[in-house]
Amino acid sequence: MTTAYALINGSMIQGSQDQQVKPNTTILINEQGRIEQVGRSDELEVPAHYQIIDLANRYVMPGLINAHVHLFSDGKPFSVSASESTLKFAYKHILDTPFGKSLLKKRMKRNALNALHAGVTTMRSVGEFFYTDVALRNEIQAKQFVGPNLLVSGFFLSVTGGHGAPFLALEGDSPWEARKNVRLNVRHGVDLIKICVTGGVTDAKRVGEAGQLQMTVEEVTAICEEAHKIGLRVAAHVESSEGVRVALKGGVDTIEHGAEMDDEIISLYKNNPRALKGYTALIPTLQAAYPSIVLDPIISKVSPMVRENSRLVYDSMLKSVHQAVENGITMGVGTDAAMPLVTHYDLWRELEHYMKKAGLSASRVIDMVTTTNAKILGVDQVTGTLEVGKNADLIVLTQNPLEQISALSNVSLVMVNGHLIPQPSVKRVAEVDRILDSLPE
Ligand SMILES: [Zn+2]
Structure with missing residues (x-):
């Protein structure tokens, strides 16, 4: 049970594509943390015991949803230059110990709370160590502390030696091994399955390897069947066109990152009989690749090889964003x-990137990061819009984000499931902010 609130006189922005600001709006929130009524302030009566919060001259909109995060790190630059034996040693003797795991969990909790204070009321975590994400989600659901709504995947599923393996992935090399790994993750309580269909920038050892195909259609199909039969979605890390084709044919529900499309790929996104909902959505991650391409390597700390792989992946990913827009493919935001230089608190930078590089409007990107993301993640029954019956997941801003998307960087109030955070405080990483503020257009 929470306090019942009446948010009065706010200018409401809804997550639907033709967004208009609705002035003088009152939102009533009941003790169960759900939206009870939404209407004009001069027409809605506020019940006596409701705590009134006056939002005059402020904007209220649905809480942000980040569809692709990892909680284990905070976006400070790091370079994975250590040898495999050093990494193995560190994993075994530091991370995979009770002490290491407790440090990891504290760090993940800190990152989740930082995101929440920045207005992210729902996060989909797509790849973590030891099911610490599951434990964190359970603590939030058991109301041990007020945190964001978490959807968690546990370990990646990869092929032997594939992306994220061996530390961040369960390895499997046939449809049946892949099915077993789905069942293992399910046994540990995950909300979705994350698979790696191709290599990735973080562990590629030469130029071009990031997008190299690793899984077969048979493996992807088996994973999707196994997950879909109990209603779980499958998110696929993919960084090349061939990878996208294999993932789509196997029936994944989201393509993470993405790559340039051809006609077959476009039609599979829009009509994918093996996907849980009959279509597949795209979740690009532009801002994760962009800084390392345009920054001086002395600042970004990336090697020439990582820089070149990032450029290849970014160019292809940006093409796919344009193609998704042109072809009416469902696209969300993660x-x-x-990843280096991607914090948990600056979701607006990704939105601004879509506006600058793909010509999307502010209302379109706000819709993507709220309503559309909720649909893609399968949580649109409970969040993503400010409608009667949904959970009170919302943010309040002093400036209009439809006029200036960076207004989202200054959230003056957050509510998650009806729990009020009256004075959000975001712990910013000054070094990262400075670098990102200085990026060329
Ligand atoms: Zn990722």
Whole structure:
């Protein structure tokens, strides 16, 4: 049970594509943390015991949803230059110990709370160590602390030696091994399955390897069948066109990152009989690749090889964004927070990137990061819009984000499931902010 609130006199922005500001709006929120009524302030009567919060001259909109994060890191630059034996040693003797795991969980909790204070009321975490994400989600659901709504995947599923393996992935090399790994993750309580169909920039060892195909259609199909039969979605890390084709044919529900499309790929996105809902959505992560391409390597700390792989992946990903827009393919928003220079608190930078590089309007990107993301993740029954019956997941802003998208960087109030955070405080990483503020257009 929470307090019942009446948010009065706010200018409401809804997550539907032709967004208009509705002035003088009152939102009533009941003790169960659900939206009870939405209407004009001069027409809605506020019940006596409701705590009134006056939002005059402020904007209220649905809480933000980040569809692609990792909680284990915070976006400070890191370079994975250590040898495999050093990494193995560190994993075994530091991370995979009770002490290491407790540090990891504290860090993940800190990142989740930082995101929440920045207005992210729902996060989909797509790849973590030891099911610590499951434990964190359970603590939030058991109301041990007020946190964001978490959807968690546990370990990646990869092929032997594939992306994220061996530390961040369960490895499997046939449809049946892949099915077993789905069942293992399900046994540990995950909300979705994350698979790696191709290599990735973080562990590629030469130029072009990031998008190299790793899984077969048979493996992807088996994973999707296994997940879909109990209603779980499958998110696929993919960084090349051939990878996208294999993932779509196998029936994944979201393509993470993405790559240039051809006609077959476009039609599979829009009509994918093996996907849970009959279509597949695209979750690009532009801001995760962009800085390392345009920054001086002395600042970004990336090697020439990583820089070139990032450029290849980014160019192809941006093409796919244009193609998704042109062809009416469902597209959501994720940031890959945890990657170098991608924080958990600056979701607006990804939105601004869509506006600058793909010509999308502010109302379109706001819709993507709220309503559309909720649909893609399968949580649109409970969040993503400010409608009667949904959970009170919302943010309040002092400036209009439809006029200036960076207004989202200054959230003056957050509510998640009806729990009020009256004075959100975001712990910013000054070094990262400075670098990102200085990026060329
Ligand atoms: Zn990722």
